[in-house]
Amino acid sequence: AQSVTQLGSHVSVSEGALVLLRCNYSSSVPPYLFWYVQYPNQGLQLLLKYTTGATLVKGINGFEAEFKKSETSFHLTKPSAHMSDAAEYFCAVSDNYGQNFVFGPGTRLSVLP
């Protein structure tokens, strides 16, 4: 079975600073990995996903994530935070048949002026 942990339920960064949101997963089979963003009172939007191939994945809004199998991690980064990045971020994992899709508990990102 798949599971996801996200270290830090709330992360604060200053505008222009590096954003690092941590995600570690557990999977008995090669995983598919996802990052979603949720703005207040809205649905979820896919930021990026890893299925196979290149382990560094680039997404929308300047975000990227790197799949590190040895560390069972899929951390999300952005070089320079913008005020509009303030939102809830969810890491998710599924098996490589697209089954057993599980969200992590989420990390709320605050961006300080």
Add this chain to the structure above:
Amino acid sequence: DAMVIQNPRYQVTQFGKPVTLSCSQTLNHNVMYWYQQKSSQAPKLLFHYYDKDFNNEADTPDNFQSRRPNTSFCFLDIRSPGLGDAAMYLCATSRDLNLRETQYFGPGTRLLVL
């Protein structure tokens, strides 16, 4: 624009009074999902339809049911809402069950139970 639409955005119901939430999509996707999201928690999958085939998650209470009369529409019925059912309900679609395909989410319906 093709999208996932949920109506209403906010729904107030009374304890024990049946309520229906609706979702429609213009993407012509095969799969439609219903998630429950409680405050400060991750979305939890309740069930999904692959075309007309209904798939219930093992821990979804019997109080929650769903209907999909056609490709475009899917309904979530809560037969006897309790206070613990107050949450955001998210509808999502995907072209196929293989989650290489992106899930597209609607804006959600926030349910309040009085």
